[in-house]
Amino acid sequence: MNRKIFGLVAAVALAAVGTFALVAFVTNAEARALEGEELVEVYVVTDRISGGTPGQDVEAFVVVEEVPAKVQATGAVQNLPSLVGRVAAVDLQPGEQLIEARFIDVSEFADREAGVQIPEDMIEVTLALDPQRAVGGLLEPGQTVAVLASFEPFDLTAAVVEVDGEEVPLPETVASAIDSKTPNSTDLLLRKAIVTAVQEVRDRSFSEDDEEFSRLDTAPEDAVLVTLAVEPADAERLVFTAEYGSIWLAVERDTVPEDEDDVITRGNVYGDLKDVL
Numbered sequence: 001m002n003r004k005i006f007g008l009v010a011a012v013a014l015a016a017v018g019t020f021a022l023v024a025f026v027t028n029a030e031a032r033a034l035e036g037e038e039l040v041e042v043y044v045v046t047d048r049i050s051g052g053t054p055g056q057d058v059e060a061f062v063v064v065e066e067v068p069a070k071v072q073a074t075g076a077v078q079n080l081p082s083l084v085g086r087v088a089a090v091d092l093q094p095g096e097q098l099i100e101a102r103f104i105d106v107s108e109f110a111d112r113e114a115g116v117q118i119p120e121d122m123i124e125v126t127l128a129l130d131p132q133r134a135v136g137g138l139l140e141p142g143q144t145v146a147v148l149a150s151f152e153p154f155d156l157t158a159a160v161v162e163v164d165g166e167e168v169p170l171p172e173t174v175a176s177a178i179d180s181k182t183p184n185s186t187d188l189l190l191r192k193a194i195v196t197a198v199q200e201v202r203d204r205s206f207s208e209d210d211e212e213f214s215r216l217d218t219a220p221e222d223a224v225l226v227t228l229a230v231e232p233a234d235a236e237r238l239v240f241t242a243e244y245g246s247i248w249l250a251v252e253r254d255t256v257p258e259d260e261d262d263v264i265t266r267g268n269v270y271g272d273l274k275d276v277l
Contacts, residue, residue, distance in 0.1 A: 055083025
């Protein structure tokens with residue numbers, strides 16, 4: 001019995017000595033690895049920080065650690081008071097360093113959370129448009145727009161026609177006689193499409209924080225990416241027009257009447273004036 005107890009005590013003692021030796025070895029190895037390295041202090045997340053957590057509450061979820069300067073994250077938080085008035089933009093995971101870019105103003109986070117409410121039966125489609133086709137880049141998420149479609153002439157030559165949803169072959173003599181084109185045309189394709197996102201590239205010499213910056217005076221430099229929420233069938237019409245025609249967007253307010261109008265061609269673009277020209 002005494003031998004068993006002695007053996008157990010000896011095993012525990014050896015394990016403790018081994019653990020101590022291993023810790024000492026690792027510590028010395030780290031010290032040797034860091035020898036000559038410039039060390040800096042960083043804030044490291046110890047427990048998950050949920051998106052929306054106020055900056056002033058972050059202290060309870062981080063510790064200060066020394067790391068080589070070369071592994072310090074770009075934009076690492078230098079002091080916690082700088083986070084007051086801001087919130088975590090996303091969830092922060094244990095082990096990562098606190099970075100300034102991951103914290104945003106409270107109002108910006110609230111706007112992001114609110115977002116644009118999209119009906120469940122709609123899908124979103126993104127269009128790349130020149131600024132003049134997207135209201136000069138002045139669109140904002142939540143606005144509604146009218147979508148105008150313009151087409152160059154289409155070739156009408158055809159060998160089949162659709163009758164009651166079925167394709168019916170045309171007699172050869174009839175098919176050969178159909179050899180004409182549609183007129184140039186423009187028409188309202190969609191009404192009150194919901195803008196869900198707008199992405200644009202502006203002149204890099206301006207910043208929205210500059211006193212001289214004005215969205216009314218400074219147009220985007222490149223294409224504007226506008227995302228619209230539409231019904232699936234309307235998404236097909238949008239994509240078809242983007243592929244084979246051209247699109248213009250117009251801001252549409254709730255007070256705009258939804259009157260039907262004819263497709264505009266060269267034959268009726270002048271309206272009543274066509275009778276006197």
